Amino acid sequence: MAYVGQLQRKFVEYTKSLYREGIVDKQFTQLHNLQDESNPDFAEEVVTLFFTDSQRLLNELTNALEQQDVDFNTVDAYVHQFKGSSSSVGAQRVKDLCISFRTLCEQQNKELCLRCLQQVKLEYASFKSKLESLFQLEKQIVEAGGTIPTID
Amino acid sequence: MEGATGNNGGKGEHSKQGDSVRKLTALVMDDPICQRVERALLMSLDVEAHGVDNAHDAFKLLSEGRSFDLIILCSILPGINGFMATRMLRAMGVQCKILGLCGLTVEQGRQAFLDAGADGYYEKPIKAAQLIPILKEIDPNYQPPNSRA
Numbered sequence: 001m002a003y004v005g006q007l008q009r010k011f012v013e014y015t016k017s018l019y020r021e022g023i024v025d026k027q028f029t030q031l032h033n034l035q036d037e038s039n040p041d042f043a044e045e046v047v048t049l050f051f052t053d054s055q056r057l058l059n060e061l062t063n064a065l066e067q068q069d070v071d072f073n074t075v076d077a078y079v080h081q082f083k084g085s086s087s088s089v090g091a092q093r094v095k096d097l098c099i100s101f102r103t104l105c106e107q108q109n110k111e112l113c114l115r116c117l118q119q120v121k122l123e124y125a126s127f128k129s130k131l132e133s134l135f136q137l138e139k140q141i142v143e144a145g146g147t148i149p150t151i152d
Numbered sequence: 153m154e155g156a157t158g159n160n161g162g163k164g165e166h167s168k169q170g171d172s173v174r175k176l177t178a179l180v181m182d183d184p185i186c187q188r189v190e191r192a193l194l195m196s197l198d199v200e201a202h203g204v205d206n207a208h209d210a211f212k213l214l215s216e217g218r219s220f221d222l223i224i225l226c227s228i229l230p231g232i233n234g235f236m237a238t239r240m241l242r243a244m245g246v247q248c249k250i251l252g253l254c255g256l257t258v259e260q261g262r263q264a265f266l267d268a269g270a271d272g273y274y275e276k277p278i279k280a281a282q283l284i285p286i287l288k289e290i291d292p293n294y295q296p297p298n299s300r301a
Contacts, residue, residue: 027277030193030277031189033196034189034192034193034196036196039192042192045188046185046188046189046192049184049185049188050185053183053184053185077228080227080228080254080255080256081183081228081255082255083255083256084182084183084186084226084228084253084254084255084256084276085183085185085186085255087255087275087276087277088185088186088189088190088276088277089185089189098255098256099256102256
């Protein structure tokens with residue numbers, strides 16, 4: 001049981017660090033609040049769905065910005081969508097970058113949009129990696145016979 | 153169109169004392185991720201929530217006779233966007249509450265939704281505190297689950 005306790009402490013510390021660093025916000029807490037007996041893995045399922053859809057959106061954005069004549073309305077629509085989904089899962093930094101990205105779309109600045117896209121990709125990759133580590137910790141706790149601690 | 157309206161303005165049939173209360177119903181029109189979160193939130197508020205990811209499927213449901221107390225739709229949908237979909241829902245005779253959602257608040261978006269016939273406009277993610285007053289407007293007897301004795 002000492003091992004379970006160790007994992008649980010690691011989980012609590014890691015989760016707190018994600019909030020502290022602004023990787024996730026209150027909406028991520030809300031995903032956990034929406035879990036119940038009929039939907040015990042809701043947060044992980046939605047975030048995993050977000051991973052798949054984000055890859056598609058980032059590919060579309062890359063494609064749209066690499067066109068000779070960039071259609072900024074199309075770019076804007078993808079950014080708008082990405083902001084919506086990232087804010088819905090509590091991916092705070094990704095969401096905040098999308099807000100900046102949107103401003104650059106309005107200015108129709110291709111160069112700055114491309115640079116912003118790079119930042120979005122990096123921030124998204126960081127979010128994905130950290131959340132995957134968190135979900136892995138959760139699995140380890142459950143497999144070791146423990147329960148996932150709730151974070152205040 | 154038969155069946156395409158909200159339930160007489162959403163009031164539905166409500167309980168006499170001792171009878172079971174009809175749950176409010178909602179249709180969410182949004183991308184799969186946001187839809188799941190919005191539907192889960194509605195279900196946590198004891199609202200039966202259905203989801204589609206495009207306006208065409210919504211119109212099909214309504215034309216088959218389904219009706220809802222509340223429709224929530226995103227401004228960006230594949231094919232027909234949220235603003236146009238709202239206009240079309242009203243033109244079809246849908247009278248229930250319609251709420252528009254967007255990824256980023258823009259005044260033009262707000263006005264476009266309201267002009268199209270929506271009753272409200274919110275930035276994602278929509279919160280319980282924003283939904284509960286709307287649900288109470290739809291049904292004065294509505295009580296969110298946590299507030300029940």
